[in-house]
Amino acid sequence: MNILLTGGAGYIGSHTAVELIEDGHAVVILDNLVNSHHEAVRRVERITGRSVPLVEGDCTDGALVRRILVDHGIDAVMHLAGLKAVGESTEQPLRYYRTNLTALLTLCEAAHEQGVRRLVFSSSATVYGDPETVPITETAPLTATNPYGATKLFGERILTDLAAADPSWRVALLRYFNPIGAHESGLIGEDPNDVPNNLFPYISKVAAGTFDKLSVFGDDYDTPDGTGVRDYLHVTDLARGHVAALDHLDGRRGARVYNLGTGWGTSVLEAVAAFERACGTPIPYVVVGRRAGDIATCYADPSRANAELGWQARKTVAEACVDAWRWQSANPNGYRDA
Ligand code: WQD
Numbered sequence: 001m002n003i004l005l006t007g008g009a010g011y012i013g014s015h016t017a018v019e020l021i022e023d024g025h026a027v028v029i030l031d032n033l034v035n036s037h038h039e040a041v042r043r044v045e046r047i048t049g050r051s052v053p054l055v056e057g058d059c060t061d062g063a064l065v066r067r068i069l070v071d072h073g074i075d076a077v078m079h080l081a082g083l084k085a086v087g088e089s090t091e092q093p094l095r096y097y098r099t100n101l102t103a104l105l106t107l108c109e110a111a112h113e114q115g116v117r118r119l120v121f122s123s124s125a126t127v128y129g130d131p132e133t134v135p136i137t138e139t140a141p142l143t144a145t146n147p148y149g150a151t152k153l154f155g156e157r158i159l160t161d162l163a164a165a166d167p168s169w170r171v172a173l174l175r176y177f178n179p180i181g182a183h184e185s186g187l188i189g190e191d192p193n194d195v196p197n198n199l200f201p202y203i204s205k206v207a208a209g210t211f212d213k214l215s216v217f218g219d220d221y222d223t224p225d226g227t228g229v230r231d232y233l234h235v236t237d238l239a240r241g242h243v244a245a246l247d248h249l250d251g252r253r254g255a256r257v258y259n260l261g262t263g264w265g266t267s268v269l270e271a272v273a274a275f276e277r278a279c280g281t282p283i284p285y286v287v288v289g290r291r292a293g294d295i296a297t298c299y300a301d302p303s304r305a306n307a308e309l310g311w312q313a314r315k316t317v318a319e320a321c322v323d324a325w326r327w328q329s330a331n332p333n334g335y336r337d338a
Helices: 011-022 038-048 062-071 086-091 093-113 147-165 199-207 235-247 268-279 303-309 317-330
Strands: 002-006 026-031 054-056 076-079 118-124 170-176 178-180 214-217 232-234 254-260 285-288
Touching (some): 002 011, 002 062, 011 038, 011 235, 026 062, 062 093, 076 093, 076 235, 086 093, 093 118, 093 147, 118 147, 118 235, 147 170, 147 254, 170 235, 178 199, 178 317, 199 317, 214 268, 232 235, 232 317, 235 254, 235 303, 268 317
Parallel strands (some): 002 026, 002 076, 026 054, 076 118, 178 232, 214 285
16 A cells, blocks of 8 residues: 655654565655654665655645645555654643644545545553553553543544544554664664653663763562663664554444553663663663653553554564664664765
């Protein structure tokens, strides 16, 4: 199929582009490059040997989206573009609601007008808030603990209502757990604009000597070693989950939610140890106070995606650390050296 991949120059988007192309799809990327780099798309072309048109623009530009849908004969939309920093969203709620929700509504209206009725939506495990039980199933209670998470929750509701009103829509809502690692080639990877908020890119920068130590946000949680436990999923497995969702869209009407996680929890200290083994150097750290809004434990029950999509994570955290270190070592300044 011809796929419009929004946010395809980003971390998850570029890895998803690779897997879509290797599964036989043609990909057109729409990205405003606010939090990504055009070089990532060039690297996707190097990995796949295929041309990947990059349209630099915004999903909120309805005329542009309509033009892409028509010019490229788009069969399905994979919507990954959006603002995604939890802390920033609490400081700039209106920007997050306007950007993330207007983009989704614009895409849906343009797709509807052009007869495109297939959509895969990037959602997040953040919609579960602080789960009552783990592993987390798709039927767990939902809550929004920050504006970013609210845009994901509202996005899911918008698409669920759209598909209920018009059964010709086929929608997959993918709740990502914690993506880590990089493509095995070392050509694409995570390239945060400034100081990373997330654990793995920060550890990677400590290993590279950019930062002198990691701050561990609390070791007094009710977890085996007291540090936060998360479901870290190799980004290539996550990307393959998008392909699996797309390939199964036509088999089911309406909107369907899927957890994309390994089903396994890893603590902060276990993550540090795994990265030390991958990079061969110690990762200095200091334990500090908890980060506001953090929860103790979050990991998926991925059995629905396994049963209905034939998808499960195959790569380990250890492999993700090796792949992340290969990317970091080969690209100390991310795509900026390109
Ligand atoms: C993981 C663990 C921290 C940094 C976030 C978003 C979520 C999703 C994924 C978009 C926690 C600890 C972290 C550090 C640390 N993003 N940590 N020192 O918070 O689970 O999820 O990213 O969808 O929406 O909330 O990921 O990597 O920030 O934190 O100790 O410098 O690492 O306390 O236990 P998180 P994270």
